[in-house]
Amino acid sequence: MLPHACKHKYFISLEYKFEMNRLKALLSKIDGKGYKAYKNIEGKYEFPNFTLYVEHVQSDPYAPPSACKVVVKNTFPDKFFLNDSRKIAFEDFLNRRFYDIAIKKSRKRGSGKSGLITILRPSQCVLKRSSVIAGENIEVRFYIGLPAHGRRILARGAKEIFFRDLPEIVEKSLFFKNTDEEKLIEHVKCIEDADFIRKNLKKHELVAFIANGAILPRKSGIEDLPLKNAVPFESPSSLEISFDCPNRRIKGMGIKEGVTLIVGGAYHGKSTLLQAIEKGVYNHVPKDGREFVITREDAVKIRAEDGRYVANVDISSFISNLPNGIDTSNFSTENASGSTSQAANICEALEIGSRLLLIDEDTSATNLMLRDRRVQELIEKEKEPITPLIDMISSLKKIGVSIIMVAGGIGEYFDVADLVIMMDCYKPCDVTEKAKRIAKKFTSHRIKEEPKEIRIKDRYPVAKTINPVVKGKTKIKALGIDKLQFGKQIIDLGKVEQIVEIGQVKAIGDIIYRIASMFNRKCLREVLEEIDKKGFLSILPARGEYAEPRKYEIAFSLNRLRGMKCIPKS
Secondary structure (H helix, E strand, O other), X not given: OOOHHHHHHHXXXXXXXXXXXXXXXXXHHXXXXXXXXXXXXXXXXXOOOOEEEEEEOOOOOOOOOXXXXXXXEOOOOHHHOOOHHHHHHHHHHHHHHHHHHHHHHOOOOOOOOOOOEEOOOOOOEEOOEOOEEEOOEEEEEEEEOOOEEOOEEOHHHHHHHHHHHHHHHHHHHHOHHHOOHHHHHHHHHHHHHHHHHHHHOHHHOEEEEEEOOOOOOEOOOOOOOEOOOOOOOOOOHHHEEEEEOOOOEEEEEEEEOOEEEEEEOOOOOHHHHHHHHHHOOOEEOOOOOOOOEEEOOXXXXXXXXXXXXXXXXXXXXXXXXXXXXXXXXXXXXXOOOHHHHHHHHHHHHHHHOOOEEEEEHHXXXXXXXXXXXXXXHHOOHHHOOEOOHHHHHHHHHHOOOEEEEEOOOOHHHHHOOOEEEEEEOOEEEEOHHHHHHHHHHOOOOOOOOOOOOOOOOOEEEOHHHOOOEEOOEEOEEEOOOOEEEEOXXXXXXXXXXXXXXXXXHHHHHXXXXXXXXXXXXXXXXXXXXXXXXXXXXXXXXXOOOOEOOOHHHHHHHHHOOOOOOEEEOO
16 A cells, blocks of 8 residues: 555646646647647646646637746745846746747747747846746746648647647756756846946936946847957046945946037947947846946937927927927927927937936937037028027936937037047047047137027827727737837837837837826826836736836837827926
8 A cells, every 4th residue: 555645646646647648638639620629728737847828829820829838836046036136137047048948949840830939039138028927936928839731730749849848948947956056146146236236326426337348349230249359348547436236346437427428430439338328228148248337227319210200299498480380389290300300209208207318429410419600600590490409408407317429520519518438449538628628729619509498298198099909909019129010000119229129019019008098197107107116017918928118118109109199288
């Protein structure tokens, strides 16, 4: 007779075999049938080391793959997720491990997406995602392309996935005994230290920090990996600051609040530095090169965007008295110019709460940046509706706005800069004093224009103009990180430069849909601030396709939804 403990294990083993055999029997039964018969396998199945949920089966082999979930007992020590920073890093690490192993197991097993095994693909950034949630258990949401020949079920291929490949993926990626502990602890410590620096920037009156030894250049324009043999970043001694983080001491260059110019010759690293700073609102994986390039969380990249849609934005601080009596305090257009689009981008960022603007001269509207003395002489102020940014600096500073700007050819900004950094062969030099001497020696003869008060006007989007329903069906689809289908409209996000993952785009679309009804009580800023406190993923359904976006990118996406209307706050 078996002892009690052995009996218990024996019956558990029988239960697993029963559950697994039930799935095998279902697959055998539907083999060769039409693809829709796969619907019969939706449900819960107990495996020896995990529980499998087949949550939604795709309609045919060419449709988006079937949504599945596994739940395993969390066998990892608490040290890997003892605070929010470590928990997000821990979940990110598991996501990457699952993705890497699944891709190796994924192969063509028939028509369409047959044989695909995948999870939300991570970028070089460490984000909160809905694909992996860790607590007492670890829940992983992923996708399987159920195999078919044409539209006929291939049960053999499905059995290979469920009973051979999936158990191996789970075993290798979600259990502590099979994890490289050294890599995992490096991962969570890196993110913990990055968060520590970001939280302490304001204490030191900094807007950004770039660690010594950072590798800023990327492998190529389409690859976000670090460039090999790149020049490591090294702070000028005058700007060097150190942080005593929880896991290490880090030295690097601190950029103070105020107006900072990044200057230098072509191909010397000006834009590369700014691009690293704009992505520094996110944490990065170890060995990315930018893991300790840390930027204040409210930093927003600003640029001109010819042709963009603008809805009811007050741009009168920068542009007024347009021809034909156009009201710039409630400005709308289907086809913005470079200057009106950049002015709208600034005002929309300030409306949502940003007080750190990142600007590159190369992607800016020249007439919004500066009017030189010759142009001022030729075109009288009474005939020019634009007050250039250079003359609005004092007004922006009054409301606490800082600016980091790449300035390759507009030396007039030396007059308003608090810090001037010159990039020389990717090495930064503090040339502030030299720039100020040059400004005194070569006095600008341009006439300083009277700065206007910065007007920040809250807006109430009209819910009925935010409608993704087409012929009774809700159509929201991420078409890459640069396009979002929302109903009949395609929102162009190509110039919203701080979106880094397609999961953010999907989340943005579904968030916009869910918050539309809230605007009858609260303005856009209030709605986003309220949800931001809970986390934007908290209002989304339990699906594994989301990466958390910032409130700024949600607002900027909504602002580009053609046909959307707003009621400005009176």
